[in-house]
Amino acid sequence: MKTVQVLIVDDEPLAREVIKTHLQKISNWNVVKTCINAEEAYEALLNNTIDVLFLDIQMPVITGVEFLQSLQNPPLVIFTTAYSKYALKGFELNAIDYLLKPISFGRFSQAIDKANKKLTTISGDPKTENASNYFFVKQDGKLIKIKFSEIVYIKAEQEYSFIFTKKEKLLVSMHLKMLEKIIPKNQFTRIHRSYIVPQESISTIYGNTIQIGENIQLPIGSTYKENLLQKLNIKK
Secondary structure: OOOEEEEEEOOOHHHHHHHHHHHOOOOOEEEEEEEOOHHHHHHHHHHOOOOEEEEEOOOOOOOHHHHHHHOOOOOEEEEEEOOHHHHHHHHHOOOOEEEEOOOOHHHHHHHHHHHHHHHHHHOOOOOOOOOOOEEEEEEOOEEEEEEHHHEEEEEEEOOEEEEEEOOOEEEEOOOHHHHHHHOOOOOEEEEEOOEEEEHHHEEEEEOOEEEEOOOEEEEOOOOOHHHHHHHOOOOO
C-alpha cells in the first residue's frame, strides 16, 4: 500500500503533537512536515507531495478556510478546530472530515478511514483544481492577498520575484518557479526565464516581444515561444 504523505497545519503546539501521536499508530501514514501558519504551509505544499492535510480553522492572519480557498490544487483536507460552529463551512469546502478538539483516537480513526477510501477512489486520477481566484504572498512580515485578475505580469529577481499588479509593485520572497506552481496554468504563461504573464493581457506579439497594454513590452524566450503560441491557439 502506498504511503500517505501528511501535512499538519495548526498554530497550537499541543494540537500538532496530538495529531502526530495519533498518526504514529496508523500504518502507511507519514508526517512530512508540521506548520504553524499558512505561510509555512504554502512553502511545504510547493516543495513536497502531500496527500492529506490536517488543517486548523482558527489561525492568525489567514484562517484555515481562507488558506484552503486560495489553493489551486489542494490535497484531501481534514479540518480540526475547537469550535463546532465551523463544521458546515468545512463540509462546504469538500473536506473529508471535521475533527473537534480535543481529538480522541477513536474519532481520529474514523477520519483516517474516510480518507483512505477517498484516496483509493482517486488513485491515479488528477485532482480537480480549486476555483479560487487569489493567493497570498509574504512581504515585510505580512501576508498579502493577490487576486489573479489583478496581476499585470511577474518578473524574476534572483531568489525573489516582483509581482506587478494593477495597483502596485510587490517584491515577494518566492522564486518564480514557486509562483509558477501556484498560479492557474490556464490563465498564465511563462514567456521567458524571467517573466510570467496573464494570457488575456497580451495585446500584441511581434517577433520575440509581447506587448501588454499600451506601454509594457516584454521579451519572449526562444524555448518558451512555441508553448505560448499553442496556448493562444496561434498557428505558425
